[in-house]
Amino acid sequence: MKIIIAGDGKVGATLTRQLTSEGYDVTVIDSKLSPLESSVERYDVISVQGNCASMDILRQAGVRDADLLIAATGADEVNLLCCTTAHAMNPRLHTIARVRNPEYTEQIYKMRETFGLSMLINPENQAATEIDRLLKYPGFLRRDTFAQGRTEIVELRVDAKSKLCDVRLADMQKIIRCKVLVCAVLRGGQAVTPGGDFVLQAGDRLFITALSENLTTLLKNLGILSRQARRVMLCGGGRVSYYLAAKLLKAGIGCVIIDNSAARCKELCTLLPGAEIILGDASDQDLLDSEGLSQCDALVTLTGLDELNMIVSLYGISQGVPQVITKLGHADKGSIVSSLALGSVVCPKELCCSNIVRYVRAMQNQTGAALSVHTIADGQIEAMEFLADENTKYCGVPLKDIRMKSSVRVVSISHGAATEIANGDSVYQQGDTIIVVTNSGVILRQLNDIFA
Known part of the structure; x- marks a missing residue:
């Protein structure tokens, strides 16, 4: 399968690493030479420098022979124009666009066919949804x-x-x-x-x-406090904070947002009239204390600086905040992050990349493809959900009697509305949903790939 990735930033680089490791033919487009040189040096890819929304550049990238284009530049408008242009040049092309501005959400969904979009991704909204879910069960990271x-x-x-x-x-x-x-x-x-x-x-x-x-x-x-948060402090007033605050306010949860930009604070006051907006430096200990950090049920650090998020989260933990959630833009700090008590760690680019990889695998193998793919354990383990169909082997056979790959483990089976944690005596039938975990280096494109 031939894939074009437009934009070699954080999301683009993560996708390049993942998709090349799975053997896909990847071409990367970026307007800057430096990231392209890095990608070519590290991965087996073809690079094209230029404007990804240009027909000439897309032609050089081989768009007419491509199966999928992923537009992940830093500009929503460029991503949309790139997908529209590419789809016009190759009507059978699948296209995925990253669009982050909430003002575009409604019109894009209504005009998906006009833009030629197969899938829309919004890393910030996905991160906000994940954080919102974590706040409902404070004991889980x-x-x-x-x-x-x-x-x-x-x-x-x-x-x-x-x-x-x-x-x-x-x-x-x-x-x-x-x-x-x-x-x-x-x-x-x-x-x-x-x-x-x-x-x-x-x-x-x-x-x-x-x-x-x-x-x-x-x-x-386990004796872990599980009371849902009533007051949450958000450090940083970016898009994730906006999406998250909107969800919290809708659920009747009070929230305080601290940001160091006066213009952004004014904007947030208009967008989120029910939130408490504070102009200030989130790293200012006196400000955090005066705004009642120690009385908050949860602290979420969402600034654009990973190091600042880590420091503020560590301070929140030292002040006894029951739940702390840290947003990280870079996932290549694995050993450092895992050694620090940062509470829950959320990485927007990882969340959206997982969704894209699932889409790619489904394209590769329409029958029996994974319904969902989640990366856990600092990227070392993948958890995947499959639907058993008429082509699935060993239906009705106890798991203990099935030879599976050594790195694969079936952890759950759902029979309609009834779900069980798997054991040796568990069996699955056609129509059941099966969840398996495996080392991230093992590629499972369909359920039958789990068998030895």
């Missing part, structure tokens, strides 16, 4: 939802005071008193698939498969 909301993979950190510290996984059931499956543990920056004799230690990050209905029970029996 991360939540990934499958099977139409019936199953989730949640992340928990084990600290020295945790009920799970020094506990064997085989004995975990006695503490949590609900059925779950620990599908991965991140220890010392390395993801492992644990067995029953695995002993949990302080600092471990657990990735637990559980039915959505059991999440409250899980937190309660």
Whole structure:
């Protein structure tokens, strides 16, 4: 499959890395030479320098022979024009555009055919949705939802005071008193698939498969506060803050937004009349204290600087804020981030890239393609959702009797509205939804790829 990526910024570079690792034929377009040279040096790609919305540049990139174009430049208008032009040059081309300005949302959905769009992505809105979900269950560092909301993979950190510290996984059931499956543990920056004799230690990050209905029970029996936030402080007044604040206010949750731009604060006052907008520096300790940081139920750091977000989050944790969520624009700080207690970490570019990769895999194999793809454990593990169809092997056979690839594990099976955490005696039938986890280096384009 031939893919053109227009824009070699953070999203474009992440997509280039992921898609080239899966063997796709990738051509990258950017107006600047420096990022293109870096991509050519690191990956097996073709580069074209120029304006991606130009017919001449698109022609040089081979748009007439391409299967998919992803427009991810920093300008919404350029992305839309790029997709429209490319689709006119190649009507069978699939196109994906990144559009971040909320003013365009309604008209784009109404004019998708006019723009020639197959898919629209908004990293900031996706990040706000993810943060909103985390605020509803303060005990979890991360939540990934499958099977139409019936199953989730949640992340928990084990600290020295945790009920799970020094506990064997085989004995975990006695503490949590609900059925779950620990599908991965991140220890010392390395993801492992644990067995029953695995002993949990302080600092471990657990990735637990559980039915959505059991999440409250899980937190309660671990002694983790799960009361929903009533007042949230947002540091940074960018697009993620806007989308998130709108969701919080709609749910009746009070929010304070701190931003250092007077013009942006005035704009936010107009857009979000129910929010408290503060003009100031989010790194100013006196300002944070005077605005009642220690009395907030949650702190979300959303400035454009990763380092600033980390520092403010660490201060919030030191002041006893029950829930802290940190936005990071760069995901290549894995070992550093995992060693810091930053609360939940959300990366907008990773969220949108996961959705695009799922779309690409579905194009590659329309039958049996993954319904959803989530990357967990600092990118080392993938959790994927499949639908068993008439081509799926071993329907009705217990999992213990099926030879699967060593790196693959079935964690959940949904039979219509009934969902179970998988065990050796579990079976699946045609029409069931199956969730599997695997090392990120193993590519599963369809359900039958899990078998040895």
